Amino acid sequence: MRIDAISIFPDYFAPLDLSLPGKARRAGLVDFTAHDLRGWATDRHRTVDDTPYGGGAGMVMKPEPWGEALDAVCTDAAVLIVPTPSGAPFTHADAVDLSGAEHLVFACGRYEGIDQRVIDHAATRWQVREISLGDFVVNGGEVAALAIIEAVVRLIPGFMGNPESLAEESHADGLLEYPVYTKPAHWRDLDVPEVLLSGDHGRIAAWRREQSRARTRQRRPDLTHDAGE
Numbered sequence: 570m571r572i573d574a575i576s577i578f579p580d581y582f583a584p585l586d587l588s589l590p591g592k593a594r595r596a597g598l599v600d601f602t603a604h605d606l607r608g609w610a611t612d613r614h615r616t617v618d619d620t621p622y623g624g625g626a627g628m629v630m631k632p633e634p635w636g637e638a639l640d641a642v643c644t645d646a647a648v649l650i651v652p653t654p655s656g657a658p659f660t661h662a663d664a665v666d667l668s669g670a671e672h673l674v675f676a677c678g679r680y681e682g683i684d685q686r687v688i689d690h691a692a693t694r695w696q697v698r699e700i701s702l703g704d705f706v707v708n709g710g711e712v713a714a715l716a717i718i719e720a721v722v723r724l725i726p727g728f729m730g731n732p733e734s735l736a737e738e739s740h741a742d743g744l745l746e747y748p749v750y751t752k753p754a755h756w757r758d759l760d761v762p763e764v765l766l767s768g769d770h771g772r773i774a775a776w777r778r779e780q781s782r783a784r785t786r787q788r789r790p791d792l793t794h795d796a797g798e
């Protein structure tokens with residue numbers, strides 16, 4: 570998978586040099602490049618924003634630099650992802666879907682957003698996904714792109730050392746994950762639940778399913794449905 574990110578802060582993606590282990594890159598599983606949007610801003614001051622038509626606070630990202638950048642970076646197979654508060658909620662199912670993509674391009678907006686015509690024009694040439702990580706606002710799409718990249722790349726076959734753990738994890742079955750414990754069995758007058766020490770794998774699996782269901786009911790009633798029964 571090829572991944573590109575376009576941003577006025579390309580150094581924001583330096584952590585991927587740590588988190589995308591060398592083996593993933595060496596094995597050709599993932600090839601990541603961050604690009605500076607200002608490289609496509611042609612005026613003397615390399616301007617990427619301007620005041621909004623219709624008035625209002627803040628600035629809007631100009632269409633010209635984005636148009637040139639996307640023309641240069643996107644291949645025909647590109648899926649253009651725009652992290653934005655006004656996007657569709659990002660889910661595990663989306664991560665699974667995107668993990669099969671050939672090319673992901675992240676357009677990281679700043680200021681009040683990107684001129685809508687950039688998205689509209691891109692949609693005539695590539696698949697465009699405007700994605701939200703939640704009902705909150707951060708100053709730029711970079712931090713959301715980092716989270717989406719990690720959620721997607723870890724699902725690529727061969728990336729994770731222990732693929733079995735992916736099948737069991739939170740949201741894979743529509744439920745929240747059960748609580749986990751490790752040694753010591755007794756810590757600050759707290760004990761590990763006895764069932765987990767019993768060696769009775771049937772009881773353990775039943776206890777974990779019930780824990781997942783209880784947590785989901787309590788913390789995420791919006792996820793509660795019969796499928797998890």
Ligand SMILES: COc1cc(COC(=O)c2cn[nH]c2)cc(-c2cccnc2)c1
Pocket residue numbers: 651652653654677678679680681682683700701702703704705706707708709710711713
């Ligand atoms: C592309 O347009 C954007 C992108 C972002 C950064 O992304 C997020 O905040 C986000 C992504 N998932 N959940 C939140 C922020 C704004 C923005 C800023 C201030 C006022 N209004 C809008 C605009």
